[in-house]
Amino acid sequence: MTYFIFTLGCQMNIFDSERIDAVLKSCGLKPVPEDQADLIVVNACSVRQSAVDRIYGKLRNWQGKKIIITGCILPHDKKKLAKKVNLIFDIKNLPKLPQFLSQIYSKNHHDIERDSISLPPLPITRYSLLRNKLKNKNEVFVPIMVGCDNFCTYCAVPYTRGREISRPEREIIAEVKALVKQGAKRIILLGQNVNNYGGNQRLVASDQRKSPFVTLLKKLSKLPGDFKISFLTSNPWNFPDELIELIAKEPKLSKEIHLPLQSGDDEVLKRMNRHYTTKEYLQLINDLQFRIHDLRLSTDIIVGFPGETKKAFENTVKLCKMAKFDKAYVAMYSPRPGTAAAKLYEDDVPYEEKKRRWQILNKMINKN
Structure with a gap:
């Protein structure tokens, strides 16, 4: 039997597709191009409506195939x-x-063929179970936590991935050590908010408590081998001073930092339930740029969020010019069913205006 994996969404989904691939191969299935596959596995993403629409677009081409999501x-x-x-x-x-x-493939599968099956969740210690042999030694994903406790009003992740759960430190260290022995050159630690690793601790720059995430990075950096460590994603309200210091001084830590902005307007940030102001964000950016040599900074921005006036968007443009981002992932807002924003706010920015704002930011920041 043959299969094809159709992956949508973030790096965590890309990693999960590697695990799915390993499971299917262990069952004796063979990967083939999409049009030749008997089985289609969709690794879906409900975070954006456009990703969901792509699934419906593909379903028309998959008639006669088994499909699991x-x-x-x-x-x-x-x-x-x-x-x-x-x-x-x-x-x-x-x-x-x-x-x-x-x-699904048994003769008596009629009762389950159209049902959604959910079994009791496996322990987080098995989250990296069944990793295949390294396909790309230059970039290897290692999840350190799953879920999210932030509940930004626009975001579906807490409803699809659940609340935050951190993997045991010893398990992560053992996995990274094994990957480095296999020749991994760049380890990318994954989590919706990696700075929250080890507990929901919102540490501001002046906070003197020890960050479990910083402790983990220090231990990983001490492992022997020629490799780099980077991480995705951080949030501006939880970027302690000791983390900035460690990135600046530790050669094994990448100087590429992804720090979502989402909006450059304080009122919009409040409606998004983001826990910082534009002034606090700029102060953090200034600290990073001053203290970390060769820093490369990327961000996420949503345009057309409910209540984003022309003035609010101009504030975002102004902040982006001040921040001097190297790259930005700009998205047009789309309401996701069940999220707070979809329940509380009218989607009041027309599509054409969202598109115009997207084009302005994309052209301004992503020049190359």
Whole structure:
């Protein structure tokens, strides 16, 4: 039997697709191009409506194939998609995938063919289970936590990935050590807010408490070998001074930092439930640029969020000019069912205006 994995979304989904690939190969299945596959596995993303729309667009081309879906899926999207596919399962239950496949391909699968199956979640200690051999030694993902406790009003992740759970430090260190022995050159630590690793501790620059994330980075940096460490994603309200100092001084830590802005207007940030002001964000940027030599800074920005007036957007443009980002991932706001923003705010910025604002920022920041 043959398969094709269709991946949407962030680096965590890319990593999960590697794990899915390893499970399917262990079952004796063969990866092939999309049009030749008997089985399609969709690693979905409900964070943006455009990603969900791509799934519906593909379904027309997959008639006659078995289709299963996993990944970040909101209940609203799961309910609609369950009518069109053979199976939807929680990525936490990936080790159960062989059992699911056996049920789908058995003669008596009629009762489950159109159902969404969810089993009790596996312990987080098995999150990196079944990693395949390294495909790309120059860039290897290592999740250090899953879920998110931030509940930004626009974001689906807390509803699709659940609350924050950190992996044990010893397990992460052992995995990185093994990957370096296999020749990994760049380790990318993954989490929705890696600075929260080890507990929901919002540490401001002046906070003297020890950050579990900084402690983890120090231990990883001491491992022997020729490799670099980077991480995704940080949030501006939880970037302690000791982390800045460590990045500045430790050769193994990458000087590339991704720090989501989302908006350069304080009122919009409040509506987004982002825990910082534009003044605080700029102060952090100034500290990073002053103390870290060869810093490369990237960010995320949402345009057209409910209530983003022309003046609010101009504030975002102004802040971006001051921050001098090297790269920005600019997205047009789309309401996600079940999120606070979808419930509380009218999607009042027309699509054409969102597109115009996207083009302005993309052209200004992503010149190359």
